[in-house]
Amino acid sequence: MALVELRGLSKHYGSLAAVDNISLKVAHGLLVCLLGPSGCGKTTTLRLIAGFVEPSGGQIHVGDRIVSSPERTLPPEQRNMSMIFQSYALWPHMTVAENVAYGLTLRKIDRETIAKKLSAILSTTKLQAFADRYPGELSGGQQQRVALARALIVEPETLLLDEPLSNLDANLREEMRFEVRRLHDTYRYTTVYVTHDQSEAMTTADLIAVMNGGKIEQAGSPEEIYDRPRSEFVARFIGSSNVVKGKNLDQSRISFAGAALRCDGATLVAGGETAISIRQHDIRLLSTAPQSEENVVPAVVVRQVFMGGTRDYMVEAKDGTQLRVLAPAEQNIETGAPVWLHLPPERCRALMG
Ligand code: ADP
Ligand code: MG
Secondary structure, three states: OOOEEEEEEEEEEOOEEEEEEEEEEEOOOOEEEEEOOOOOOHHHHHHHHHOOOOOOEEEEEEOOEEEEOOOOEOOHHHOOEEEEOOOOOOOOOOOHHHHHHHHHHHOOOOHHHHHHHHHHHHHHOOOHHHOOOOHHHOOHHHHHHHHHHHHHOOOOOEEEEEOOOOOOOHHHHHHHHHHHHHHHHHHOOEEEEEEOOHHHHHHHOOEEEEEEOOEEEEEEOHHHHHHOOOOHHHHHHHHOEEEEEEEEOOOOEEEEOOEEEEOEOOOOOOOOEEEEEEEHHHOEEEOOOOOOOOOEEEEEEEEEEEOOOEEEEEEEEOOOOEEEEEEEOOOOOOOOOEEEEEOOHHHOEEOOO
16 A cells, blocks of 8 residues: 655647646545546556656656656556556456466465465455356456456555446446445555546545546545535536526625526625536426525526436526526426526535636
8 A cells, every 4th residue: 555646747748738737645545536538638647657658747656656757767567556457458368267366476476375365356356156267258347357356466555447347337337336445445555546437436436536638627525526616627527517607796696697696615706707506406496486586597498308206407597598407307397488596505606717
């Protein structure tokens, strides 16, 4: 287990900054998720940590060692890390047991120790029954567990995972999230886990670093990222929130589509403009005008879809801004009908920019 720290880390390809001056500290034994859309620099960051890519600027520290800097990059095999690739890369001609034990046989460890470690790891990854099978005879989820077992058996200080569940179908993907977390709780390696899937990050991570355009937009616990997004990008990407903009009226209210909205999260500067985020399920849809006008925006239903547990509405405010609202399924208001949106002040978060 080791502390992993990125300090002002950058990687340029020509004029493109694939990774753009990122800093992140991962305490030992924690699982951090790098979360962001395709192309935001997640894999490049992971390959920098693994030592497959040399940085253009900045440093990577592991424990008390500097493992990467533009002057000197320690080769991957000297980093005491295991990386699991998206494709698993299992050897098709080796059995499960041979695949898993391979890293130890390479290190010339005695047979008895290998047998003991192999049996322990096959048991935690629930693979005992498959020890003599070949990868071609396994399901996607079982292959995924073999890749995990093979990475864990060498007892790395740091475990690196690049979208490890993306080849699995939806049900299995959900199950394996908990499996990854359970294994992490058992072994407590410092883990860097790359994904573009918000709920995968929520279920597995201690710390989430949201990436966009090569930068870390915000890093924090899943609760922090979800409840207190700092930017429009994080609000939209994590909580699929609505973002509305308006002129500041005073320290806590903006004007939006003819209404005054009180919000939370920052002290507003008179004369400025502020964007606020509000989640789809936090907006209340009313079919008659309420008595109090506080945080109420008149709108019209543009479309609505029955989703089983909820009804998914698109509504349009007077200024043309469209908002999505998730309402109870039984609340059935027809397209074109006027509605009043109640946006609870404590759910309206002022964003920094
Ligand atoms: P992600 O894993 O988040 O999808 P990547 O780290 O793979 O993103 O890529 C980030 C950006 O860097 C992309 O625009 C990608 O095209 C570019 N990139 C990645 N590797 C290389 C490379 N070897 N040469 C040139 N551009 C690259
Ligand atoms: Mg990638």
